[in-house]
Amino acid sequence: MAATVKLRIILGEENSQRLILQDLPQSLSELAQHIKTQCGIEGDFRLQFLDPDFNEFNNLTSIFDVLDKTTIKVIFNSLPCSALAESPPLPFSSAPPPNSPQDTSSISSAISSASYDTDILSSPESTPRVSSWPLVFTVPRFSFDAELQLGRANAAFKDTGVLLEPETKLKSSILDGLIETILQFKIYLTDAECADVAEALVSAHPCLREPGSVNGYDGWKKSLKDKLGNYRNKLRRLGCPEVSVNALTNKPGDRCSPAYAVKKPKKAEVNYCPAYPGGESKETQELKRVMLLTEMEKRNNEDQVSLLMDQTFAHRRQEVVRDAPMVAEFKARWPALFNVRELCVEFKRITIVNLQSKFFSQLDAQSANLMKAFSRKGGTLGRRLKRIVVPMTEDSGIDVRRECVLKGLCVYMNEDPESFVKEYMSDDASSHTAMAETIYGIYVIRHEGAEPGDAPEDVGIILEGVTVLQELRNVPFAFAIFIALVYALNLCYPSEHRYTFEALQKLVLELDGNKLSKKVQALKTILAR
Incomplete structure (x- = not known):
């Protein structure tokens, strides 16, 4: 098994945090994502590490400088966006460097403006999932009034054994709370996973058990399936790519059956067809793909290539899921993906497994x-x-x-x-x-x-x-x-x-x-x- 890696992250004066990883990240962008997620920070920043040779902090430019118990300092970028676009790129700056082999100043400008908007306009729907389906589903806290009613009903059930018959508003509040938690992991649930959620619900709130059901939760399981199906229809109308990819408008014209070419996660993919990052579109992501081709021509540029690969993940997944291109065509468009390092990182983006x-x-x-x-x-x-x-x-x-x-x-x-x-x-x-x-x-x-x-x-x-x-x-x-x-x-x-x-x-x-x-x-x- 891979050894656990412990890092000390300095976030500011008298503000540091311990970061524990199951294994060393394979790129600087992956390390930055771990720091963002586990330390709860946002915005542009760069990293420095405590260099043991000089006992001073130096800019972190290679993942190979990160070892177990390394001290890493987060330097937040406070320059205005216009100054950042003109200054040399930092390891985790949103603005990519200009491309010397061809005139790509317009591409860089478009990407820079889109990337800065990303920090402002990002939403949960555009944020990649970081967890797979849990072994044990944890029932969330519901709205204040729902928790108040459930608390009283649970106490009454413990004393007298009387079950609660929830009114429509309370039942809807419970189902909405469950779905909000479910969407952190996936949108399409299997029958067994719906059963897990319903069983966890009646275990956490015994007053909700159903007297006419063999296991006490069959009705909740059916209601959850119906509610989740209605919610997916709503997401489809809003353009959520993971469900809109299965809309009839995305099927071939001569095959209109909903069951034809259904594109759902089938191999435990956590991030199957993610949305574009907030503030970005297919056009801005395509510009980054073009820049990626240029960056690949430069020597000793693996970290910048990895950063652009990370930023274009949603574009790549929507292309491969929606269009199902031939391998030769896809390799010509995304040659950076076809090496061992990037394939392993891509697998981790999709499944969160090393x-x-x-x-x-x-x-x-x-x-x-x-x-x-x-x-x-x-x-x-x-x-x-x-x-x-x-x-x-x-x-x-x-x-x-x-x-x-x-x-x-x-x-x-x-x-x-x-x-x-x-x-x-x-x-x-x-x-x-x-x-x-x-x-x-x-x-x-x-x-x-x-x-x-x-x-x-x-x-x-x-x-x-x-x-x-x-x-x-x-x-x-x-x-x-x-x-x-x-x-x-x-x-x-x-x-x-x-x-x-x-x-x-x-x-x-x-x-x-x-x-x-x-x-x-x-x-x-x-x-x-």
Whole structure:
């Protein structure tokens, strides 16, 4: 598991706060977002860190200067907007630097003005969610008069056992309060999640239990579903992108069924189709995308690229969810996304889960139980599993073990790992043609005469015949990055390997682990023994 990181954040004179993170951020913009969220600050600022070499505060320009127990100072920007637009950019200033290769002064001006308005016009609807659906739903405090009535009714129920029959106004106030809390996590709830909310409500307020219901909350569950559906209709009319994307006006003209191409979160996405930041529009975000292309041409500019990627997240998600572009087209528009660092950050923006640390720590933790499950299989499947794990007896390296476990999981789910992880020889002229015809998968290129334990020449990922990533470290790492691509491009899992990736998502990454297919549920039961 990743080690907890503790940081001391100085917010002002005699004002400091301790910041605890599950792991180190992968970029300065991510660190800034953590500070904004957990320290409750707003506006433009830059960061300094206590340099141990000089024992003084210096400007923080690299995430690699941030270590456990580092002291970080927040310097708020008090200059007027006009002065900021003309001054050199600060690490977390909203105004991006001018682009030297081409005349982009108008772009910079438009972005600057839109970014400053963002701080003023931001709203909860335009703020990315920072929490996934809780294991235990906490009932919020309702309006003052509602809490007063519920308090008296609960006391009466405790003394006499008399249940409350809420009047229309009180019931509406309760449902409104529940929905306000629900929207902090998601807009579309499953049946089980609605049941969780209704059960939490009658547990917190026993006077609301329903005498004619088996569990005491079936009526509240139905009312909550109806209320939430009506609220989504209201949000759709107001233009909330996460629900308006499913409006009939966004369907193809020849297919008007509401069930056609429904675009809802299906893989526990926390930020599935976010709204544009307050004060921004599709046009201003498109200008930032153009600036991002220019920033990529500069050397040693990873932090500025990451900042622009963070600022254009909503634009990118609306494009990929609404338009479902081809991979080649999307890569041409967003080339910065197609590298390991940005894909992992994008996965965290969508799911708020750190991909690499979660995936490998949980995979290693489950490896022993998976190997026991493999050993219990007999027949043809058992013989295939024994052949798969042979390299583990010849090489004790962790990457070899992880690769055997992943391929064994694929075989255990009665799927073919060789149709997903394809190996080619470097001197095979036909390999390029075969790779160009591949719809999806991981390719491994080895040189002639390579031993099983030798490192491959190249490991990469192919989507729709396009080699989207190369020079990945090994096959297990490619598995993790493939999942990141599925989330970032809003793809479905490959149908021939859907159970393997369902197990990786729900049992390893623990995303939406309460709703399992029969195959994955059977595996979960075996692993829990």
